[in-house]
Amino acid sequence: xxxxxxxxxxxxxxxxxxxxxxxxxxxxxxxxxxxxxxxxxxxxxxxxxxxxxxxxxxxxxxxxxxxxxxxxxxxxxxxxxxxxxxxxxxxxxxxxxxxxxxxxxxxxxxxxxxxxxxxxxxxxxxxxxxxxxxxxxxxxxxxxxxxxxxxxxxxxxxxxxxxxxxxxxxxxxxxxxxxxxxxxxxxxxxxxxxxxxxxxxxxxxxxxxxxxxxxxxxxxxxxxxxxxxxxxxxxxxxxxxxxxxxxxxxxxxxxxxxxxxxxxxxxxxxxxxxxxxxxxxxxxxxxxxxxxxxxxx
Numbered sequence: 001x002x003x004x005x006x007x008x009x010x011x012x013x014x015x016x017x018x019x020x021x022x023x024x025x026x027x028x029x030x031x032x033x034x035x036x037x038x039x040x041x042x043x044x045x046x047x048x049x050x051x052x053x054x055x056x057x058x059x060x061x062x063x064x065x066x067x068x069x070x071x072x073x074x075x076x077x078x079x080x081x082x083x084x085x086x087x088x089x090x091x092x093x094x095x096x097x098x099x100x101x102x103x104x105x106x107x108x109x110x111x112x113x114x115x116x117x118x119x120x121x122x123x124x125x126x127x128x129x130x131x132x133x134x135x136x137x138x139x140x141x142x143x144x145x146x147x148x149x150x151x152x153x154x155x156x157x158x159x160x161x162x163x164x165x166x167x168x169x170x171x172x173x174x175x176x177x178x179x180x181x182x183x184x185x186x187x188x189x190x191x192x193x194x195x196x197x198x199x200x201x202x203x204x205x206x207x208x209x210x211x212x213x214x215x216x217x218x219x220x221x222x223x224x225x226x227x228x229x230x231x232x233x234x235x236x237x238x239x240x241x242x243x244x245x246x247x248x249x250x251x252x253x254x255x256x257x258x259x260x261x262x263x264x265x266x267x268x269x270x271x272x273x274x275x276x277x278x279x280x281x282x283x284x285x286x287x288x289x290x291x292x293x294x295x296x297x
Contacts, residue, residue: 005160007281008196009075009107010056014040015189016153020059020071023105027138030103033068035061041070041098055090060098070094070102074131077108079116088121088129104131109161109200111135136161143172145179152180156193163200170205178214188290194218195287245271247279254286255295262292269296 013019017038024030041058061069072090076083087104094102106117114135121129139161142148148155155177163170174197181193194215201209209215248271255262273279282295289295 012153013057013073017059019153037062067098067100072104107134145176148176148180155180159197160200164202167204174209244274
């Protein structure tokens with residue numbers, strides 16, 4: 001479920017860029033200048049030095065046509081020493097491109113990762129940089145359905161952050177989150193967020209969540225069993241044939257069983273991929289896409 005949680009954290013911002021503003025002002029106490037629009041910007045951050053860097057998501061706040069503030073969102077599920085070098089670069093590259101202040105926001109559901117990411121980053125010559133970290137303690141516990149309906153994106157983030165904690169509270173969060181998710185206009189979006197919520201829960205809360213009458217039409221027992229079995233099968237094939245090949249076959253199996261057609265070129269692209277992080281992301285995405293093209297977006 002690791003990549004689904006990572007993708008879920010980022011998808012919330014991609015679907016609702018204003019969430020970055022909510023996190024900055026309400027959770028981090030950062031003053032964002034008045035803006036009329038929050039929109040996604042190109043996530044690739046090219047430099048004069050020809051080394052490609054790409055952030056998870058970039059949100060630009062504008063007043064009319066003029067950028068006034070920016071946020072780079074980097075979901076983090078575990079410590080990664082390389083990020084201590086790239087995060088400052090992301091902020092400086094985006095600042096130079098748009099000529100406005102930029103911050104790096106690191107949401108994480110893991111307390112240990114939150115403590116690690118909050119450290120001062122030594123840039124040398126007496127200069128330091130610090131990202132803005134939102135760990136589970138900084139994300140509100142949303143158990144009120146009305147609150148979740150007002151902000152289903154923040155409610156889903158609450159489920160991601162607290163779903164593995166006290167299982168009674170986690171289930172209350174999940175129930176409220178469902179109320180918010182069901183107000184979303186797109187069916188594929190509702191399904192994706194329900195899957196994210198389901199995958200964020202501990203075992204006890206997850207079983208109770210699966211039995212909710214509002215959830216069962218979307219996440220049937222057979223569908224959830226199919227998800228678990230197919231991912232397990234992919235890992236088993238991976239041990240026997242090479243992890244990448246096993247995961248690639250599992251992706252194609254999910255797409256085929258869901259009745260989604262794919263081209264020969266698309267199937268070759270999946271089978272030729274050897275990057276495990278990409279394959280894991282495609283594996284989770286295959287569960288909710290409506291067309292094979294969406295797998296590679």
